[in-house]
Amino acid sequence: MMTGQDVVSVYETMVGITDQMLDAATASDWDRLTELEQQCAACVRQLKEHEGAQPLAGAQRERKVNAIRRMLDADRQIRDLTTPWMARLSALIGNTSTERRIARAYGV
DSSP, X not given: OOOHHHXXXXXXXXXXXXXXXXXHHHTTOHHHHHHHHHHHHHHHHHHHHHOOSSOOOHHHHHHHHHHXXXXXXXXXXXXXXXXXXXXXXXXXXXXXXXXXXXXXXXTO
16 A cells, blocks of 8 residues: 555656656657656556555645646647647548558559
8 A cells, every 4th residue: 555645756756757748749759658658557557556545635635636737737738739640640541541442442
């Protein structure tokens, strides 16, 4: 079982990771973004496995809430950056699929 300080430390580590994810998304460094997402997922698994059921109180609770807010803000910004890229990628994939179907249909 993790102590309250351990829990807060993991959340604050996740803030650092999400900040790096935002930097990667801003730079269109999709490979780095993926690596950082995996690091963040490992932190989430650690919390799920070891975070106690006992709620945090006082300053620790406030730090956890602040960390979550910061992560949500970074996540929104990351989505704002990745959504247009994903739409372009989807359109590109759709165009390629259409081109293949046309080529097969007309024997090109």
